[in-house]
Amino acid sequence: MSNLAVILVIQLFCLFVTTNFSLGTGGDTISANQTLSGFSTIVSAGGVFVLGFFSPGLTENFYVGIWYQVDPSRSVIWIANREKPVSYQSQLRLSHGNLVLFNEAEAPIWSTNVKSTNSSVQVVLKDDGNLALIDISNPSNNLWQSFDYPFHTFVPGYKIGYNKITKTHQVLTSWKNSTDPSPGLYSLQLDETDNSYILLWNRSIRYWTSGPWIGHKFSSVSSRIQDMYNLRFESNENETYVSYSVKNITMIHRSFLDVSGQVKIFDWHSASKKWNLLGSLPIQQCEVYAFCGAYSLCNEKSSPFCRCSTGFKPKFQSEWDLKEYSNGCIRNTELHCRNDSDDNVGGDEFLEIAYITLPKNNQSLREGTIQDCASTCSRMCSCIAYAHNRSGCSFWTEDLLNLNELTVNDSNSKSLFIRLAASEFQDHKNKASEFWKSKKFYVILGLVAAAMLISSIACSVYYQRRKKRTKNQGNEMKIQTVPLYDTEKQIANFIRSGQFREDEREGIDVPFVVLESILVATDNFSDTNKLGQGGFGPVYKGKFQGGQEIAIKRLSSASGQGLEEFKNEVMLIAKLQHRNLVRLLGYCVEAEEKLLLYEYMPNKSLDTFIFDGTLCVLLNWQLRFDIILGIAKGLLYLHHDSRLRIIHRDLKTSNVLLDVEMNPKISDFGLARIFGGKQTEATTGRVVGTYFGVMLLEIVSGKRNTSFHKSGQALNLLGYAWKLWKDNKALDLMDATLSESCNVNEFMRCVNVGLLCIQEDPSDRPTMPNVLFMLGNETASLSNPKQPAFVAWKSHSSSASSSKPLSVNELTATLGQGR
Ligand SMILES: *[C@@H]1O[C@H](CO)[C@@H](O)[C@H](O)[C@H]1NC(C)=O
Ligand SMILES: *[C@@H]1O[C@H](CO)[C@@H](O)[C@H](O)[C@H]1NC(C)=O
Numbered sequence: 001m002s003n004l005a006v007i008l009v010i011q012l013f014c015l016f017v018t019t020n021f022s023l024g025t026g027g028d029t030i031s032a033n034q035t036l037s038g039f040s041t042i043v044s045a046g047g048v049f050v051l052g053f054f055s056p057g058l059t060e061n062f063y064v065g066i067w068y069q070v071d072p073s074r075s076v077i078w079i080a081n082r083e084k085p086v087s088y089q090s091q092l093r094l095s096h097g098n099l100v101l102f103n104e105a106e107a108p109i110w111s112t113n114v115k116s117t118n119s120s121v122q123v124v125l126k127d128d129g130n131l132a133l134i135d136i137s138n139p140s141n142n143l144w145q146s147f148d149y150p151f152h153t154f155v156p157g158y159k160i161g162y163n164k165i166t167k168t169h170q171v172l173t174s175w176k177n178s179t180d181p182s183p184g185l186y187s188l189q190l191d192e193t194d195n196s197y198i199l200l201w202n203r204s205i206r207y208w209t210s211g212p213w214i215g216h217k218f219s220s221v222s223s224r225i226q227d228m229y230n231l232r233f234e235s236n237e238n239e240t241y242v243s244y245s246v247k248n249i250t251m252i253h254r255s256f257l258d259v260s261g262q263v264k265i266f267d268w269h270s271a272s273k274k275w276n277l278l279g280s281l282p283i284q285q286c287e288v289y290a291f292c293g294a295y296s297l298c299n300e301k302s303s304p305f306c307r308c309s310t311g312f313k314p315k316f317q318s319e320w321d322l323k324e325y326s327n328g329c330i331r332n333t334e335l336h337c338r339n340d341s342d343d344n345v346g347g348d349e350f351l352e353i354a355y356i357t358l359p360k361n362n363q364s365l366r367e368g369t370i371q372d373c374a375s376t377c378s379r380m381c382s383c384i385a386y387a388h389n390r391s392g393c394s395f396w397t398e399d400l401l402n403l404n405e406l407t408v409n410d411s412n413s414k415s416l417f418i419r420l421a422a423s424e425f426q427d428h429k430n431k432a433s434e435f436w437k438s439k440k441f442y443v444i445l446g447l448v449a450a451a452m453l454i455s456s457i458a459c460s461v462y463y464q465r466r467k468k469r470t471k472n473q474g475n476e477m478k479i480q481t482v483p484l485y486d487t488e489k490q491i492a493n494f495i496r497s498g499q500f501r502e503d504e505r506e507g508i509d510v511p512f513v514v515l516e517s518i519l520v521a522t523d524n525f526s527d528t529n530k531l532g533q534g535g536f537g538p539v540y541k542g543k544f545q546g547g548q549e550i551a552i553k554r555l556s557s558a559s560g561q562g563l564e565e566f567k568n569e570v571m572l573i574a575k576l577q578h579r580n581l582v583r584l585l586g587y588c589v590e591a592e593e594k595l596l597l598y599e600y601m602p603n604k605s606l607d608t609f610i611f612d613g614t615l616c617v618l619l620n621w622q623l624r625f626d627i628i629l630g631i632a633k634g635l636l637y638l639h640h641d642s643r644l645r646i647i648h649r650d651l652k653t654s655n656v657l658l659d660v661e662m663n664p665k666i667s668d669f670g671l672a673r674i675f676g677g678k679q680t681e682a683t684t685g686r687v688v689g690t691y692f693g694v695m696l697l698e699i700v701s702g703k704r705n706t707s708f709h710k711s712g713q714a715l716n717l718l719g720y721a722w723k724l725w726k727d728n729k730a731l732d733l734m735d736a737t738l739s740e741s742c743n744v745n746e747f748m749r750c751v752n753v754g755l756l757c758i759q760e761d762p763s764d765r766p767t768m769p770n771v772l773f774m775l776g777n778e779t780a781s782l783s784n785p786k787q788p789a790f791v792a793w794k795s796h797s798s799s800a801s802s803s804k805p806l807s808v809n810e811l812t813a814t815l816g817q818g819r
């Protein structure tokens with residue numbers, strides 16, 4: 001009998017054993033003198049889980065795993081020897097106080113690896129799927145447990161968290177492929193900086209996030225999925241993790257990180273004896289980073305999802321056939337790449353691939369027309385592809401990943417020009433010449449001729465009419481030059497397109513608006529249209545076509561940045577889209593002018609309300625609290641959720657604008673990038689927290705941080721707030737107009753969080769996710785603030801828009817001295 005036949009018989013036998021009766025060692029334990037091997041299994045006391053040998057697919061590789069007893073397909077939730085398969089003749093037994101897997105040759109392959117003790121031990125499989133090594137004389141003490149070694153599956157009871165003491169994450173990792181459980185490229189872990197779960201490719205590139213924990217759920221996962229569970233977020237001095245249980249206890253549940261890079265959530269359908277897919281995260285397969293591999297197009301609606309781009313073939317045919325994650329594609333023909341722009345004979349050419357998303361990796365940008373893009377790319381041998389849009393050329397020099405096919409009318413679809421050997425084009429031309437000779441060609445020729453005749457008649461009629469109309473409208477039409485009309489229409493479309501879905505943010509390109517058009521809209525930057533003076537230059541109101549009002553920030557020419565860098569920064573800022581951020585609608589660079597066009601906020605900024613004796617009445621407690629939460633959410637997005645991790649270095653009440661519904665929107669974010677200064681942004685996050693703390697206290701008290709300086713009551717608002725807090729009189733800080741509407745619990749939390757944010761030692765200050773958690777959670781326990789660093793804040797008010805904002809360096813230096 002061949003080897004494969006032996007395996008087949010064993011597999012069938014195993015299936016029979018698990019579905020019908022258990023040929024176990026008896027019970028739910030492995031004790032001394034007992035051995036698990038081949039077909040024997042142990043079953044948890046309630047009959048829920050089974051531990052035994054299994055083999056994925058028809059291979060000779062066996063693993064020790066745990067699976068649900070009801071599941072004949074043995075979908076394992078945990079594997080002991082993940083990276084080291086054994087034969088079915090191997091043995092699992094206790095040895096020197098450990099559970100050890102020995103291979104045929106009696107060599108240890110895997111072990112629980114705990115320090116051996118003299119006491120006698122036992123292994124127990126529990127009904128929650130946890131395999132535990134216990135001390136018989138003290139059974140409640142697990143010397144080792146499988147729950148501490150996550151595999152690729154979540155079942156209720158598992159913790160995928162962060163250990164604060166060892167500073168390590170528990171990580172779920174996908175299988176390498178459907179028959180090899182060793183760790184693959186996709187992993188899931190907790191991001192302890194904002195309490196979210198994230199999916200990573202190759203342990204480094206993040207392609208999905210659950211969004212931060214916001215009190216009772218994760219912000220970016222559909223409620224339909226989260227509502228099935230009781231989710232609980234735990235954070236103590238040792239660890240941070242989320243634990244969960246299923247609401248319907250009769251439900252058999254499992255979710256795991258699939259080889260596809262998606263978390264798949266299943267429940268067991270007992271009638272059909274099948275796992276029933278409840279959801280996938282991310283929802284779209286093509287959102288998984290590098291899912292199709294290099295030079296392969298991903299299409300959500302086709303099967304298989306991946307196909308090689310023209311001029312490329314699958315790297316490994318077999319894996320391609322399995323419709324699993326692909327290793328991508330390789331060229332049919334090597335590139336010629338001659339550095340010779342005049343004579344391209346026998347060189348390379350570019351093939352347009354239309355209606356796709358552009359690759360995410362390694363892009364460089366440059367100005368130019370599409371012809372410039374083509375000639376620049378063809379002159380650089382390292383350039384593999386280019387694309388062109390209004391802001392110029394993009395070039396790629398490394399393998400192209402994440403080419404997702406879109407539909408023709410998808411507004412995000414782009415064209416990419418891929419470099420191919422000229423001979424590839426020759427093939428196409430040959431095919432084409434055959435076509436010319438065919439009968440089909442003559443039929444089509446006839447149709448085209450007919451169509452041309454009809455359209456030329458239509459055109460001439462149209463032009464006759466148009467001529468007449470233009471004459472009638474006379475002089476007015478002259479102002480509306482063609483570029484003017486074009487860019488304005490573009491803005492109008494952009495605005496009309498409304499809210500973007502999360503996954504559409506990628507393709508945002510803000511339109512370039514010609515200066516002429518802006519001069520008309522602002523009446524040559526007239527004073528009557530001036531809205532105010534911001535940190536980076538004056539802001540004007542502009543009225544565009546159709547009455548559309550837009551705020552135009554005229555950046556002071558102090559910014560010495562080049563045109564190209566400026567455009568790049570603008571494109572990056574435009575990608576930041578959040579309901580608590582002011583939206584960038586367009587930009588202009590012409591002559592000496594650098595202009596940014598933003599959505600217009602009729603209610604102006606927060607400081608015009610809270611510090612005004614009459615207007616402050618309009619902001620009752622509920623509105624103020626919502627504004628505080630909104631600002632925190634906007635900052636959280638800037639720091640953590642957006643890819644750029646922007647740190648707002650000029651946060652103050654005058655930079656928080658209010659829309660018609662009094663929703664706060666942060667403005668001027670990202671401008672520090674344009675104005676140079678490339679500080680390491682991650683470390684300055686807590687410093688921005690201090691600006692937030694100042695603003696928080698200003699909002700609840702209705703007082704500027706500087707005003708106390710003058711009155712001599714105390715050093716400043718922060719000092720005053722601290723004094724009241726110390727004397728248990730924090731309620732005295734409340735803006736008098738809030739006395740009726742105020743929720744005392746929320747108010748106290750605000751003051752507490754505000755004081756924590758301005759602590760002298762940065763490590764005492766909460767991170768933005770924590771701020772949001774503490775504010776939004778009535779039961780969150782808040783630590784007691786120590787004396788804040790208010791001495792350093794003498795001259796800083798979050799609203800002092802004319803004064804120069806403290807730079808991050810100044811601030812840290814001041815705080816540093818204070819210690
Ligand atoms: C294991 O076997 C040894 C000798 O065969 C015997 O003395 C001992 O009692 C056995 N232990 C258990 C737990 O059965
Ligand atoms: C994953 O990252 C490592 C470096 O951290 C790199 O050596 C390896 O090539 C990467 N794997 C893939 C498939 O790109």
Ligand SMILES: *[C@@H]1O[C@H](CO)[C@@H](O)[C@H](O)[C@H]1NC(C)=O
Pocket residue numbers: 236237238
């Ligand atoms: C944290 O770890 C210490 C030492 O292991 C332990 O004494 C303490 O109870 C743990 N705290 C919590 C909340 O688990």
Ligand SMILES: *[C@@H]1O[C@H](CO)[C@@H](O)[C@H](O)[C@H]1NC(C)=O
Pocket residue numbers: 248249250251252267268
């Ligand atoms: C609980 O789950 C079982 C099995 O999936 C199902 O039959 C039952 O209807 C569920 N009960 C509720 C209340 O959803």
Ligand SMILES: *[C@@H]1O[C@H](CO)[C@@H](O)[C@H](O)[C@H]1NC(C)=O
Pocket residue numbers: 339379380381382
């Ligand atoms: C191609 O030639 C140009 C000038 O002829 C040179 O500047 C460029 O570096 C060359 N590129 C490569 C990739 O050899």
